Amino acid sequence: MKKSAQDDGNTGGSAPCFAHELGIDADGAFVQIDPRQRLEVLRWRKAERERLIAKRLDFGAAERRAWSAEIVSRLAPLVMPAAGRTVGFCWPFRGEPDLRVLMEPVLENGGICALPVVIERGRPLVFRAWKPGDPLQKGVWNIPVPESGRDIVPDVVLPPVVGFDGSAYRLGYGGGFFDRTLAALSPRPRAIGVGYECARIRTIFPQPHDIAMDLIVTEKGVFSPAL
Ligand SMILES: Nc1nc2c(c(=O)[nH]1)N(C=O)[C@@H](CNc1ccc(C(=O)N[C@@H](CCC(=O)O)C(=O)O)cc1)CN2
Numbered sequence: 001m002k003k004s005a006q007d008d009g010n011t012g013g014s015a016p017c018f019a020h021e022l023g024i025d026a027d028g029a030f031v032q033i034d035p036r037q038r039l040e041v042l043r044w045r046k047a048e049r050e051r052l053i054a055k056r057l058d059f060g061a062a063e064r065r066a067w068s069a070e071i072v073s074r075l076a077p078l079v080m081p082a083a084g085r086t087v088g089f090c091w092p093f094r095g096e097p098d099l100r101v102l103m104e105p106v107l108e109n110g111g112i113c114a115l116p117v118v119i120e121r122g123r124p125l126v127f128r129a130w131k132p133g134d135p136l137q138k139g140v141w142n143i144p145v146p147e148s149g150r151d152i153v154p155d156v157v158l159p160p161v162v163g164f165d166g167s168a169y170r171l172g173y174g175g176g177f178f179d180r181t182l183a184a185l186s187p188r189p190r191a192i193g194v195g196y197e198c199a200r201i202r203t204i205f206p207q208p209h210d211i212a213m214d215l216i217v218t219e220k221g222v223f224s225p226a227l
């Protein structure tokens, strides 16, 4: 006798699929993600972060200072005129480009500078207005953050990159903080990734949650994402 659909455990709907789990994409929509692929990407990113941070530190402080100066001079026309605009900087950490000298012209132009604060793992960053002389305290990883100051939505953010690719995707420190922040803010601030040429890689293997930078600035130039 022919088995009924019921006997097969098939209730007529589509078969349950256990090969995927749910993730979230850059627009906040749920997407299916292959867990094996996710794990492979996580492992690869962890190793790649370590390799790229070690590589930039190997170059030495004098070289990084010279590159930072180049990056600042390329960034200046992109964030100016700053009047009435808020620029989200990061306090330099582990050999990242030092953009602090750009704060003075931004402030002189009537702009506002802000620094990110990690409120909680898994949550967007909060930006706090800051100017030289205002008190700082230690945040996560001992990165200095403003002790007080009003929370503010930046018009432009300058996320440092651990790695980046030709599509302007950014590899950071693995907290997902900038992706969450950019996904949460409306209107989305302009995001200009900053880093050295030695951070350029073929691809970061972008995942649904990754948000590409609008531009990448290195000591060698200003790069738009390749189509
Ligand atoms: N200078 C600077 N400040 C910044 C950032 C940055 O990239 N540069 N951030 C940019 O977002 C935020 C801090 N980012 C952080 C990212 C990850 C972890 C962290 O705890 N990472 C885990 C590893 C995560 C994983 O691989 O799963 C760890 O080290 O244990 C901490 C802070 C805000 N301030």
Ligand SMILES: Nc1ncnc2c1ncn2[C@@H]1O[C@H](COP(=O)(O)OP(=O)(O)OP(=O)(O)O)[C@@H](O)[C@H]1O
Residues within 6 Å of the ligand: 024, 025, 026, 045, 170, 171, 172, 173, 174, 175, 176, 177, 178, 179, 180, 183, 209, 210
């Ligand atoms: N918008 C989001 N919603 C939910 N989870 C997210 C979001 N963005 C990122 N994540 C999660 O955060 C984790 C880390 O992301 P990713 O590897 O892209 O970090 P990163 O960009 O290197 O870190 P950071 O910006 O903190 O320097 C991922 O596992 C991802 O699932």
